[in-house]
Amino acid sequence: MHKFLCFISLFFFLGKGSLLGQETSFLKKQKLDNFIKTHLQETQQTFNWSIQSDTIIMSGLLNSDSILVIGFSPPSMKSRSLFFDQNFNSEAWNKARREVKQLVDDYYNISNIEVNKYPLGINSNRPYFCVKVYDYNLLHSIRQLNTVRYTDVMTFVLGQSFLKSDSGCSPVTIPIEPADTVGVSPEAVISWHNINHNTQDGWNKSNKGQGVNIAILDTGLSPTQSKLNADFDEGESFGRTVTKKGFFAPTIGGPYDGWEDQCGHGTSMAGLAVGPKGFNNTPAGVAYKANLISYRCTEDVIINTAQEKDGVSDALFHAADTTVHIISMSLGDLFFNGMVADAIAYAEGNGKLIFAAAGTSTFITNGFGVIFPADMNETVAVTGVKEGSAPYERCETCHDGPEVDFVVEMERVSNTSLHGVTLGEPDLSITYVGGSSCATATTAGQAALILSNDLSMNSAQIVAKMMAASNFFPNRDDDHGWGTVDLDLALSQPPFESCDDSLNYTITMEITNISFPPTSDGIFNNTAEWVVEIEGQSFFFEVDIAGESDSPNEFLNNSTCGFYPMVIQLGSNLCGENFIDNINVITHEDDGGSNDCTYNSTFDDDYSSTNETILFSNNTFAHQGGGGVFTFTYNLYCKANERPELEVSGDDMLCINGTDGTIDATATGGVPSFTITYNINNGGDQTLVSDNTGLAQLVHSPISQGNFSYLFSQVESAEGCISKINETHSLYVSPVDYAQGGYGALTGTINSIKDYETDGVIDAFQVLDSLAIVDYDSGIEINLLAGFEIKQGALFYAFINGCNNGNGGLNIIDSDSNEKR
Template sequence: MKYSKNNQIFGLIFIALFVVSCSTEEQPAVSQVEFTESNTEVIPSSEIDQIILKSLQESGDFIWGNQSDELIWSALIQSDSILSIGYQASGKELVNARIGLEAVDSPEMKEAAGKIIGMISEISSKQSTSNLRETDESEIHEDLPYLEIKVSSLEALQNLREMSEVRYFEPRSYEFDYSLLNDNQYARISSDSGCENEPQAISGSDFSIITPGAKASWNYDQMGISQAWSQSTGAGITVGVIDTGLSPDQPSLNAWFNSGQSSGRTVQSFGTYKTGYWWWKKYDGPNDQCGHGTAMAGVVASPRNTVGNAVGVAYNSNLISVRGTSDVIFNSGNEKDGVAEALVLLGKRSDVKIISMSIGDLFSNSKVADAIRYAHNRGKLIFAAAGTSTTFTNWVGVIFPATMSETVAVTGVKEGNGYQRCDTCHSGSQVEFTVVMERSASNTKPLTTALYSNDPSTVGGSSVATATASGIAALVWAKNPSWSRDQVLSKMRSTTDLYPAKNGEYGYGNLNAAAAVLIN
């Protein structure tokens, strides 16, 4: 995430599913003195989590903006005390359709940010028992209209609530206890494969050998993907995958990316995820330390060559992998930062047409939502996973950011007649498309590339469904390179199984790549 350090209060300000918690890196920054001097009773995290759980059960989401100042303050000081504040110019409501299109370094926006920081600084200077001002720990994002600042005062939150310059404020790093989702403390929202992506011995009945020696997953024929390749292979289209990175040990996504029938394209890797404390962090690099990102990149764009590995849906597309998170759930503050920066990075690139996000969190985050809108408002077609859980927790509906109207929510279903979601997949009214990705009898999942080796692995859940849908979109866009995002999406929708009807759990149903690439 690009920030500018803010050392002055007034004057010009340059505007700049497997859970692995990062809480050990983002410790509370409020002193015991500040705790004891407060006249407000702190709501314990256990009670906050129960409020979150109740909201999830009743509405399917949890919105910090709907909560009391006391609850937000309690969550704030029990995490890292950093508050994310979305802002706007005074008297000018910043609508979602303008996020990222209006200059955040305009005089009006600078003034709004300065006013917010000045108010918090004034309260801090009156209440602080040390020489460290809270504005010495503030940062303003260069591209998105939000700032982050250390806050320990309930009065500051109450004042923010009344300011016309404030769009939202919420704790940067508070983490919900996922074990509360049921009585099993080990049950987690996760990818079906989590961070395991080892090569496997796969039955010959679960793939077909295609020239010049690649393996096509068993579900490709059922999704019309194999049939679509006579019309389009994704050439000329760049897909950005925001996930856990790309393994340097998987040659199919590195040195062999341009080989066989997949020559003449590019692959790039970036890392926007940082480790460390909020006030001192460093980038952790683009390399996949989990396995999930490599699997998703493989589903989208693994090459069609002679080595016998799994072939991607759009095996001639360009690929950009961005390591924005350490695992499939971006629930820590650092992970939210990384995902937001990844969206900005891809949003800025004119060559990127499609963004694939087989990651998410249980409930909404306004900072990441701003970044989603930033990319969407630049014409990117964003696919997001509806959610994957253990079988004990998949009562949870569609997760964020697949809940947003700016994304296209995808989930996975089993093969066969009718619609039966995969054993660990989420579904709901926000779902747009489904992908066949689980065998009814054996529960076998589709093929993809492993962290290393020329032997494929398998991957499941709504994760693989989302990556598959992103690859199909690349096939459609490559066939019609002059089309807009809306035209591509319309073509995909009109050739689905259930169109024009829309099911309350499965949207327009299964995609049909072969039909989608045909010219009307």
């Protein structure tokens, strides 16, 4: 994010066309177009009206519908990272809203102009509202208020519309190539581009998106495509729901026109992410068991009209206040918009993981950079690339750049018209869809697969798993981020857990807040450009020279270097350590002529390199920089590299005063010997030590009758790695001493007629051969223990007096097969 400081002065109304005594001229449409295109091409960044001069903004208003959105706040609440828990209808916010509104009302009262000055109304639960502005003096006065955060032109079309979706609202009529789908159960297909990401292996290792709620903000759903309506939960997608919302008004300030897709783009995106794995040979979405919440909030894929920006913002605020987990936005614009940015910050702050398309354009303009809102730190930017191994080539109409986080292989090299296969229109039809739109919806589905295995994961943890399973990791490509996600690898990773000293962990750190020291800036004298490098990952921050403290997304300039969420792989600790040390932190202040992340001793200053210890029991660490102390607030997420495990087996039945029994406890997952903790019948803890193969053996002498429960609670390896376990082995000692009662253990081969009778218990270990006829009569129970076998031809009778409510019971087994039973 770029931060800019403005000098604040008193406002007053001036003569039309003048400011502080100077004449002001406005740009005609063509000149303004050229000005904006030059910015887009030279900076590779979206065009932000709010940081432009009054003249440029007024030129934009005069060449559009003259609707200006005003973002306001109490003076102490400028940071969007604070919005997530704000009550925008509180007195502090209402006071700021009233101040701006009063200025507008006073102007129109004095000017006597009859106009619908608030064309979209004023929502008391939003930190912005829209105003019709025709006069330069009104614009200038608004921008002087210290409660105003931004002023953006709402509807401006750059030349002819440069942005488009690769399919957009135009149906793709190319027949599906046979090689572009593969059949899957029960009677569905999978698109080739999903196969390239090992999606089928991901299905086998995940809950297929079950329990995850995916919101798709787009053009809605087709009412004629049954796979996204009545048949949404067919086949292997049973037990899930689809919800349809409408937030788009065709006319400014008019009513919403419902949830139905009148373009086709939203239908295609829903199919990619969550299409059912069912019947009729239609393509399954990546997360085919996830729930869908479809928001119709745009007319097409470009967010370039006032009502589209209003619809997208309202949809985001709505999704933020629900149980939605993931938001997919295959939408965007070449213009930054504060209204939409506020809504995205609110949703991200409320825990929503937001994927946004990096941009899809005509061949003339795909040299532009990553579009809005994918260029925001709060979103995960996704683009499409041609199939094949890295280094990747972006798809024919895709944007790429340093803001991109992940890519999807979605365009054939042999034919650039062949893309991902998804649901289309009319009913049961399938179609190709491409561009960064396809890549974004696909990636949202990938994230849902990962999340469905552990619904407690937060956004940073999901992204961390995706990063670790991407082909460029641990490095990051300048244009394609971490690369493509291998779902087999992503879903083979152990789960995150709390960090402690019991195990050897791979440790991920998420930086959630940075406190920057004050400094001076010899070049610009207003903004310090701090570069922070942690374990080789660099981040470029633009911070007030007075020093600031906030979420890193408030300062991060991701077009220079860095990414958000700010998750960094730290390496591993040793068992017994509740910390990880020697974490290298380097900071310097960039004073070169152009922004970069590499230290230059000639131009840059305040360089410092330290090695820090990160404690599991804390959530902050300090770094002594060259210009002062940096304080970092963090979360740690741990994945066990190896965990000691225990397998228990052995005797489960003994005769009193008979032969001793044994229980084998075999430990794995570490260096032997292992120390094993157990108790018997919830008594005091006891320990035994394994041999150098991991085997430890317990001996049970049957001197007491009854049930014995061996509970194994912990296993510790020789290097001090400890696993808490809950393994139980049960053993029963029979109360009858057959050795003394004359019956013996009833062991050996029986090949004749035998009749055993007792008022107590019979424990049998015999093998009955084909000539045997054996009759057991017992008063209490008959236990057929391991080693009891009946061969073909033998007869076995068993009668227990205590069975059947005291009436006894008879069971006859006549073996008629060669199997031992």
